[in-house]
Amino acid sequence: MIGAKLGAGREADVYEWDDSTVVKLYRAGFLGHRAEALALAKLDGRGVAPKLVDAVECDGRTGLVLERLGGADMLSLLQRQPWRVLGLARALADAHLAVHEAPAPGDLPELRQVLASRIADAVLPSHLRDYALRVLDALPDGDRLCHGDYHPGNVLVAADRVAVIDWPNAARGVPEADHARTLLLLRWTDPQPGTPLVSRPLITAGRSMFAHRYARAYRDRSLRRLRQPASWLVVQAAARLAEGIEVEQNTLIGFLDRTHQRPER
Ligand SMILES: Nc1ncnc2c1ncn2[C@@H]1O[C@H](COP(=O)(O)OP(=O)(O)O)[C@@H](O)[C@H]1O
Ligand SMILES: [Mg+2]
The missing domain is CATH 3.90.1200.10 (Aminoglycoside phosphotransferase (APH), C-terminal lobe)
Structure with missing residues (x-):
């Protein structure tokens, strides 16, 4: 299901998910997805951040499924x-x-x-x-x-x-x-x-x-x-x-x- 890797940081990796989304997979033990999900939910509809589409579990890691942005x-x-x-x-x-x-x-x-x-x-x-x-x-x-x-x-x-x-x-x-x-x-x-x-x-x-x-x-x-x-x-x-x-x-x-x-x- 997971596609090509788009980015890798200290806390998480970002992969293509489907045609219109990416998944940001947090490393085990990192809890930044909580704040990230809260912020993105609050910004929904303002156009200034990707839409938070879903939260998933993948091999014991939390993934945030996000609207895929161009550019x-x-x-x-x-x-x-x-x-x-x-x-x-x-x-x-x-x-x-x-x-x-x-x-x-x-x-x-x-x-x-x-x-x-x-x-x-x-x-x-x-x-x-x-x-x-x-x-x-x-x-x-x-x-x-x-x-x-x-x-x-x-x-x-x-x-x-x-x-x-x-x-x-x-x-x-x-x-x-x-x-x-x-x-x-x-x-x-x-x-x-x-x-x-x-x-x-x-x-x-x-x-x-x-x-x-x-x-x-x-x-x-x-x-x-x-x-x-x-x-x-x-x-x-x-x-x-x-x-x-x-x-x-x-x-x-x-x-x-x-x-x-x-x-x-
Ligand atoms: N919603 C998105 N749509 C398209 N690409 C994204 C999206 N979110 C992240 N990326 C890609 O993944 C990279 C890393 O994402 P980011 O959230 O900044 O995590 P980190 O800096 O911790 O690796 C970005 O520079 C971008 O290339
Ligand atoms: Mg970054």
């Missing part, structure tokens, strides 16, 4: 068609704003709590951990649907539709929190390992422009003023350190250090 993911489009950078940055912002219009299902975890436990686990000097937790303490809970890992690799772009996939980190929170993680990923995470060295600076330049355009489009097209975006960036940078990505550590700790030393205004 390519935005990350590979940016690599193949770099001249589309401005339009794609705007599309990334628009789809993110559309997600944040949805109220979060009550059963999703609170994003502030998720972030607090990541910061507790992160490898960072204790004064910076305390600083990040203090900043988080002063930030609000929210009731919006947050994706939790929103970046161009998780956005599929077809001629007539932009759709957001990969929801195991979905949570309840304020949009600014989710937006800050995207900015952090766009600005500071390293180019893919294996990228030839000469093209790295180009990628970095392209990235910073893409990040800037996404940030501007998100801010300008949001119906309300963004609250405390800089504080959310501090919290997300500290939480990211829990993912243990060695090449990012100096950049993230350097950012936290500079922000920590800046006098309060």
Whole structure:
């Protein structure tokens, strides 16, 4: 019944299922399908995510059967068609704003709590951990649907539709929190390992422009003023350190250090 493999990640593999669907098969022991199913059910009818068609069991693994989307993911489009950078940055912002219009299902975890436990686990000097937790303490809970890992690799772009996939980190929170993680990923995470060295600076330049355009489009097209975006960036940078990505550590700790030393205004 299962067809060709379309993708493989840490938590799950994605396969063709029938002509109009794919199945995302979670590895045994990974429970991200719960949050993914809740988020997709909530987004049903909004057009911004694939429809959740069914949940199945396959060899002891949970599979989510999803509407099959056409097009390519935005990350590979940016690599193949770099001249589309401005339009794609705007599309990334628009789809993110559309997600944040949805109220979060009550059963999703609170994003502030998720972030607090990541910061507790992160490898960072204790004064910076305390600083990040203090900043988080002063930030609000929210009731919006947050994706939790929103970046161009998780956005599929077809001629007539932009759709957001990969929801195991979905949570309840304020949009600014989710937006800050995207900015952090766009600005500071390293180019893919294996990228030839000469093209790295180009990628970095392209990235910073893409990040800037996404940030501007998100801010300008949001119906309300963004609250405390800089504080959310501090919290997300500290939480990211829990993912243990060695090449990012100096950049993230350097950012936290500079922000920590800046006098309060
Ligand atoms: N609904 C879908 N329709 C078509 N392709 C999909 C769909 N969902 C996922 N894919 C494919 O599978 C890949 C991985 O899916 P994703 O949900 O991002 O999981 P992960 O990043 O954990 O591997 C995507 O990049 C895409 O190529
Ligand atoms: Mg993904």
